[in-house]
Every structure is written in C-alpha cells, then in structure tokens.
Amino acid sequence: MRALIAMFVFTLVSSGAWASAMMTCPQGQARLSHPQGGLYCAPLYQAYPQVPADCFVCHQSYYQRQMQTMPWMMPQTQLPWGHNPYSPWWAQQGRMTYPNFNYPGMWQYPGVQAHHYPGQGGVFAAKPNVYVKNSGVKLASFRMTFDTSNGASFLATTPWLKDASWEGLVTTDAFRVENVRYDYLFYDARLPHTAMQFRAGWCVDRERLVEGMVQELRELRFSALAMQDFREHWDEKIPQEPVYCVYPQFNAQLDAALPVKITPEAPFLRVVFILVPHRQQVRLPASVFPELPRHSHLPLRPVNTEASPLEYMEWGVAFMDHTLIK
Numbered sequence: 308m309r310a311l312i313a314m315f316v317f318t319l320v321s322s323g324a325w326a327s328a329m330m331t332c333p334q335g336q337a338r339l340s341h342p343q344g345g346l347y348c349a350p351l352y353q354a355y356p357q358v359p360a361d362c363f364v365c366h367q368s369y370y371q372r373q374m375q376t377m378p379w380m381m382p383q384t385q386l387p388w389g390h391n392p393y394s395p396w397w398a399q400q401g402r403m404t405y406p407n408f409n410y411p412g413m414w415q416y417p418g419v420q421a422h423h424y425p426g427q428g429g430v431f432a433a434k435p436n437v438y439v440k441n442s443g444v445k446l447a448s449f450r451m452t453f454d455t456s457n458g459a460s461f462l463a464t465t466p467w468l469k470d471a472s473w474e475g476l477v478t479t480d481a482f483r484v485e486n487v488r489y490d491y492l493f494y495d496a497r498l499p500h501t502a503m504q505f506r507a508g509w510c511v512d513r514e515r516l517v518e519g520m521v522q523e524l525r526e527l528r529f530s531a532l533a534m535q536d537f538r539e540h541w542d543e544k545i546p547q548e549p550v551y552c553v554y555p556q557f558n559a560q561l562d563a564a565l566p567v568k569i570t571p572e573a574p575f576l577r578v579v580f581i582l583v584p585h586r587q588q589v590r591l592p593a594s595v596f597p598e599l600p601r602h603s604h605l606p607l608r609p610v611n612t613e614a615s616p617l618e619y620m621e622w623g624v625a626f627m628d629h630t631l632i633k
Contacts (some may be wrong), residue, residue, distance in 0.1 A: 418629030426460030435623030443616030508600035548584035
C-alpha cells in the first residue's frame with residue numbers, strides 16, 4: 308500500500324514538473340510535440356505581433372503582409388516541422404472569403420446574372436427593408452401578406468414567410484415575430500421588369516450616388532435608423548462603376564409587381580431604386596434599353612400626407628438582368 312502511495316505521489320510530482328516545463332517557451336513561440344517523442348519550442352506562424360481581435364482593418368493589413376511571403380506556396384520540405392501552412396483564422400471572415408463581397412449578387416456588368424436565380428423577371432430587388440413607425444399604442448398586432456401571382460418570386464426573407472405572410476407585433480419602432488425583435492423585416496425578390504418605369508429618374512457619379520438616394524429617403528420622411536442602414540449597406544454593395552442612372556419605383560410600380568396587404572390597414576410607403584451603371588458619361592441613343600431618364604421622378608412619388616400613428620415604410624435597391632441592358 309505504501310508503495311502505491313509513493314508511486315502516486317511521484318506521479319503527481321512528475322506531472323507537475325512536466326506541466327511546469329510546458330510553460331517555459333518564450334513569448335512568440337509555441338509548444339509542439341516532435342514525431343520522435345518529447346516537446347520542443349517553435350516560433351509561432353505569425354511573423355508579426357498579434358493584432359487586436361476586434362480590429363478588422365489591422366487584420367486586413369496584417370494578412371496582406373503575410374501574403375507577401377506566401378509560405379503555403381513553398382515546397383513542404385522547406386517548411387519547418389510543425390509550421391502551420393494555412394492562413395490565420397480571420398482570413399476566412401468577411402470580404403476575404405467572398406469574391407463578390409462588394410457586389411449585390413452574381414454580377415456581370417452591367418447587371419445580375421439571372422441564370423443563377425430561380426423565377427422569372429428581369430429586376431432583382433436586393434435587400435428591401437420594411438420599417439415601422441408606431442407612435443400610437445405601444446404594442447399592436449400586424450399581418451403583412453405578399454401576392455406573387457404577378458410573377459414575383461422571393462429569393463430570401465428574414466424572418467421566414469409563413470403562407471407568404473409575416474405576422475406578429477409592432478412596438479414603437481420595431482417588429483416582434485415569434486418573440487424575436489427585428490429592427491426591420493427583409494427580403495430579396497425577383498420582380499417583373501415589365502411593371503417598372505424606365506423614363507423618370509436621374510444619373511449621377513458613383514461618389515454621390517448613395518447620398519443622393521439617402522436624400523430621397525429623407526424627403527420621404529424615413530427614420531434616421533432606416534437611412535443609416537441604407538448608407539452602411541449600399542456604400543459597400545454597389546459596384547464601383549463611374550456613372551449610374553437611378554430609376555425610382557414607388558407604390559404604383561411595386562404594388563403592380565408585388566402587392567402587399569397589411570392587416571390592420573395602415574399607410575405603406577414603398578420605394579426601390581433600380582440602378583443601371585455606365586462606364587462612360589455619354590448620351591446613349593434613344594433605342595437603348597433602358598433609355599437615359601429624361602423626366603423628373605417627383606410626380607411619381609406617393610402623396611406625402613400627414614404622419615399616421617402607425618405606418619410602414621420600405622426601401623430597396625434593385626439591379627437588372629445584365630442581358631436585358633442593351
């Protein structure tokens with residue numbers, strides 16, 4: 308029995324000594340197991356100081372420095388044993404993972420590659436967001452039902468549409484669906500281009516494009532949150548082409564393409580901007596589709612009545628099937 312106790316104590320001491328030995332690698336090195344047995348210290352894969360975990364710009368710059376050496380392109384025989392041949396964990400995040408991060412979808416100038424998506428119709432409404440303004444009761448029920456019989460088809464929705472409907476409660480400035488709070492409801496949809504107007508709008512360079520659309524939302528009395536969301540998303544997702552022509556679609560066009568019924572009834576202001584890029588700022592012949600906008604879009608705006616205690620507002624940006632643009 309004493310022999311067993313002595314062996315147990317020796318094991319604990321040995322384990323402690325081994326564990327303490329594991330802590331002897333200097334900063335910037337890692338403990339590795341050698342195939343022939345035992346441990347050794349080896350430099351970490353990072354050749355530069357570790358950057359803060361919450362600093363995306365730092366990560367991006369760090370990754371670019373790492374790419375200059377491209378160690379994973381070296382013959383394996385030239386790499387030290389235990390060297391990590393893969394990129395850092397954050398290289399798999401955000402725009403570095405997706406080659407079309409700065410595009411609204413499967414892009415081919417001057418529009419979207421329609422064959423990658425289900426449904427029909429030449430307009431791809433990307434991220435229409437629906438917001439609510441509720442200055443009346445603090446909690447009210449709502450049901451929003453879409454009608455796709457005119458040729459529209461959904462590509463994505465958040466939250467999930469049940470029987471083509473969103474149903475839940477509205478608070479002062481948010482939705483609650485199945486006990487989950489949403490600042491806005493969102494969908495992507497493919498819409499029939501035949502329901503849209505391509506005569507009224509404006510053309511502008513890329514630098515002033517987003518701010519011009521935000522100004523339109525401001526004049527339509529969208530909330531500060533809605534305008535902030537719009538600016539943050541579309542500053543990134545609109546391709547960097549020199550000039551864009553903007554064709555606003557309001558209730559008359561959108562209700563014809565994708566009707567919506569709201570219960571209980573409440574005002575619903577809708578606007579989706581169709582964007583068509585141009586690489587040169589030149590006048591196009593009248594036969595080109597879509598033609599340059601030659602009329603003001605202001606007469607198309609819904610009548611801006613006095614604010615209602617409960618109202619819904621929708622903004623979106625859309626692009627066209629690239630084969631339709633001639």
